[in-house]
Amino acid sequence: MRQGPSYKLRLLLEQIVNSLRSWLESVACASGNFICGRKQLQLSDKEIENLSIEKFIFHVVHHRNDEPILLDETPIGDFEDFFLKRAMETLRGNRFTFADGSITRTLLKQVMDDGSQFVPVSKTLAQTFHAGRDNRIKPGVMILMTLVTGQRKLLSVLKYDHEEAVTYEITDDAKAILKAIANSFTKSADALQKSALIEIFGGDDADSIVVVDKTVRHEITDFFRGFLACKRLFDDKQMTQAVEALVVEVVKKHQNDLPNDITQNVRDRYYDTVQKRDKFDAAEFFTEFFGAHGSAAVRASFDKGLVKKGMDGEVFKFDKGAVKKQRPQKYKTAEGVKIDVPEQASDTVKTATTAAGTVITITTSRLTSL
Structure with missing residues (x-):
C-alpha cells in the first residue's frame, strides 16, 4: 500500500518530537535537574499521613547457625507506629535502582502481584540475607513489610541488630535479680543498621529504592548491595x-x-x-x-x-x-580596548555580530569612572 504525503509528514513529526524529547531529557540531566524519565521515591505530607503497614514479618539471621530461624507469623501488635517511623526515616537515604536481572526484584515483584506470596518470599529473602555471613555482622532480624498509602504500595526491608538487654526483678525480700535477654532488639536508633524502602513500577528501569546503610552512610556495603542487587541512581x-x-x-x-x-x-x-x-x-x-x-x-x-x-x-x-576553577572572561578589541568579566557578572555582557562588526553590550546598575 502506498502511503500518502500526510502519513509521511506524521512520521516525520513523530521523529522530531521524539528527538526533541530525548534532547530535553539530556539537557535536564546535564544541568543537574535529575528528571531523566526516572521516577523517584518521594511521598507527599498527605501520603505519609495516610501510610500504614499492610503486612509485617521478621526472621532471625546471622545468629552463628547455618540456617536462619524462619517464622510463619509475627504479629506487629502495638508497634506499627514505631516501624512506620523507621521506614519513613529511610526516605532521607541514598537513591538506588535494581541492577539488571536482580533476583531480589523478581521476588519482591511476586509479593506485589500476589499477596499470598508475602511469607514464602520473606523466607527466601531471609535465607539469602543469612547466607552472606561475615563475623563483623551482628546477629539480628531481617524485617519485611508492605506499606500502602492511597493507590501506592511500597516494600520495606530492615535489618535490626540484636541488643543484649539486662532486666531485673525485685523479690519479696527486697533483692534484685538481674537477667540477661540476648534475643531482643531495642528502639535504639543504632540498632537499625540497614534499611531499604522500595517502590516497583512496570519496567525495570522505573523502580526506585532508597537505602540507609549505617555501616557506610555515603554509599552501601558490598553485602547489602549484593543482597538487593542494586546500583546507584546517580553517580x-x-x-x-x-x-x-x-x-x-x-x-x-x-x-x-x-x-x-x-x-x-x-x-x-x-x-x-x-x-x-x-x-x-x-x-x-x-x-x-x-x-x-x-x-x-x-x-x-x-x-x-x-x-x-x-x-x-x-x-x-x-x-x-x-568542578573547575572559574576564570574571568577576557576580551580585547581590535582597537585595543580590554574587557575583564568576572564570574558573577558573566550574564551582564552580551556580544552580537553585525555587518558593521561585533557589538558588545554591558548592562550595569552603576558605572564608575576609574
Missing part, C-alpha cells in the same frame, strides 16, 4: 555537579542578603569546598559554604532545591575532578 559526578548548580541558584536568589565574598566567588568557593571535603553531607556542607550567613531562608531554599533534584538525604563522595 558521584552527576551529584557533585548538581549541588554546584543548586548553590549557584541559591546564591543568586539571596544575593542581596549575602556578602560579596560569597556572591562574587560562587563557583570558586564551591571548588575550594569540594577539594577540602571527601563527602557531601547536606548539613555539614551548608554550614561550611555559607557559614554565619546561612540564614533560615537560605537553608530553606537549599533544602527545597535538594528535594526538587531528588537529592534530599543523599550522602555521596565528591568527584573532585567534576
